[in-house]
Amino acid sequence: MARLFGTDGVRGLANRDLTAELALDLSVAAAHVLGDAGAFVGHRPRAVVGRDPRLSGEFLEAAVVAGLASAGVDVVRAGVVPTPAIAFLTAHTGADLGVMLSASHNAMPDNGIKFFARGGSKLDDAVEDAIEARLNEPWQRPTGADVGRITDDPSLVEHYITHLVGTLPHALDGLRVVVDGANGAASRVAPEAYRRAGAEVIEIHTAPDGVNINDNCGSTHMDDLCHAVVESQADLGIAHDGDADRCLAVDAAGRVIDGDQIMAVLALAMRDRGSLRANTVVATVMSNLGFKIAMREAGINLVETAVGDRYVLEAMRASAYALGGEQSGHVIMLDHATTGDGTLTALHLMSRMAETGRPLADLAAVMQQLPQVLVNVRNVDKSRVSTCEPLNAAITRAASRLGDTGRVLLRPSGTEPLVRVMVEAPTEELAREVADDLVAVVEAELSL
Numbered sequence: 001m002a003r004l005f006g007t008d009g010v011r012g013l014a015n016r017d018l019t020a021e022l023a024l025d026l027s028v029a030a031a032h033v034l035g036d037a038g039a040f041v042g043h044r045p046r047a048v049v050g051r052d053p054r055l056s057g058e059f060l061e062a063a064v065v066a067g068l069a070s071a072g073v074d075v076v077r078a079g080v081v082p083t084p085a086i087a088f089l090t091a092h093t094g095a096d097l098g099v100m101l102s103a104s105h106n107a108m109p110d111n112g113i114k115f116f117a118r119g120g121s122k123l124d125d126a127v128e129d130a131i132e133a134r135l136n137e138p139w140q141r142p143t144g145a146d147v148g149r150i151t152d153d154p155s156l157v158e159h160y161i162t163h164l165v166g167t168l169p170h171a172l173d174g175l176r177v178v179v180d181g182a183n184g185a186a187s188r189v190a191p192e193a194y195r196r197a198g199a200e201v202i203e204i205h206t207a208p209d210g211v212n213i214n215d216n217c218g219s220t221h222m223d224d225l226c227h228a229v230v231e232s233q234a235d236l237g238i239a240h241d242g243d244a245d246r247c248l249a250v251d252a253a254g255r256v257i258d259g260d261q262i263m264a265v266l267a268l269a270m271r272d273r274g275s276l277r278a279n280t281v282v283a284t285v286m287s288n289l290g291f292k293i294a295m296r297e298a299g300i301n302l303v304e305t306a307v308g309d310r311y312v313l314e315a316m317r318a319s320a321y322a323l324g325g326e327q328s329g330h331v332i333m334l335d336h337a338t339t340g341d342g343t344l345t346a347l348h349l350m351s352r353m354a355e356t357g358r359p360l361a362d363l364a365a366v367m368q369q370l371p372q373v374l375v376n377v378r379n380v381d382k383s384r385v386s387t388c389e390p391l392n393a394a395i396t397r398a399a400s401r402l403g404d405t406g407r408v409l410l411r412p413s414g415t416e417p418l419v420r421v422m423v424e425a426p427t428e429e430l431a432r433e434v435a436d437d438l439v440a441v442v443e444a445e446l447s448l
Helices: 020-036 056-070 083-092 125-133 156-166 186-196 223-231 259-273 289-297 309-319 342-356 360-364 389-405 428-446
Strands: 010-013 046-051 074-080 097-101 110-117 150-152 176-180 200-204 236-240 247-250 280-284 301-305 323-325 331-333 372-378 407-412 418-424
Touching (some): 020 056, 020 097, 020 110, 020 125, 046 056, 046 083, 056 074, 083 097, 083 156, 083 342, 110 125, 176 186, 186 200, 186 236, 200 223, 223 236, 247 259, 247 342, 259 280, 259 289, 259 331, 259 342, 280 289, 280 309, 309 323, 342 360, 372 428, 389 407, 389 418, 407 428
Parallel strands (some): 046 074, 176 200, 176 236, 280 323
Antiparallel strands (some): 010 110, 097 110, 323 331, 372 418, 407 418
């Protein structure tokens, strides 16, 4: 049977793959596993629960809260907040666990459940496997005064905003920024944080209605933001995804600045400030070759991990590194957060602009991107990528063709039924040609 947990929690089509029953059972199992691990010591266990604004979050949140309370956990509902806010608030309030209902950048019909352990850290694979193993097991249910209590505290988000602004080395005075909230969890928090830090803020797609999250907006659909930045003569634009654990940027000319470029800017800023511990940044195998070259030329060490911010975070914690992230815009600043935080990332990117007086395009020019083509091949058997001989032969031929001037990477998605084909090459034309050849083989050999 396939593993229930993916690369970022449990995710699927709400009310079909991810049901209220499953959400309740997962919450009960999570309470039991974390309790058995010794997280609940000396007091009744407590949890902080939040969600993004998609409609299904309402009934899934109710199921999660019911499961936790039935297992004897006191629950505080923080309301609609970013995923990193739940990570922060779990630690800030001394809660024993946090739960976030969100499918991040996925379309509105999907949803997901993410758990955070005491201190606000994501669960490792072993803990997730233990939770899955204890689904639907017999258990002794508390009764009477031993069941959990449920309260609402929407003011908790104020502590999160105050924390974000308090991390800045330099105020954002003089900057004009357009913020695309993806009609998601960042719609209130991000603009408010940027204003408190001193920026002039123009908002787009910050009116969530439960249905419009990620709908032709946010970090997966940048056209509106690019146009708004140029139209308003802003210094930059910031695009968040549905749960605001990542961001991408747009320079004053309307050009997209991706996660690799953002990390490059932050790495140099932290190096200059003396806060880039071990002079090292952590990135995934999906990062552009241009990023690797830029870090080498800057004298900064690079540690590579598998795709997924959880693997970046594991490497960072293992060696106490301060900065890591992904091309997609998940950036982890471990001195200030336990997970990727798009609002935090954007604040520090803008702080570097304000501190140096340099435009974003100039700062981002520290790295030259190698042309990269990424194709998502849907409706294929992603479990056979590593064992399909014709596909492996095609990958070998492509790698040989590119030599040292490019690379090929095929990766099954951890959250969706698709395979990602990525090709980097000296020219866009060559990258596209090689990618098209590989996509044709994937479709021919792995189609469902």
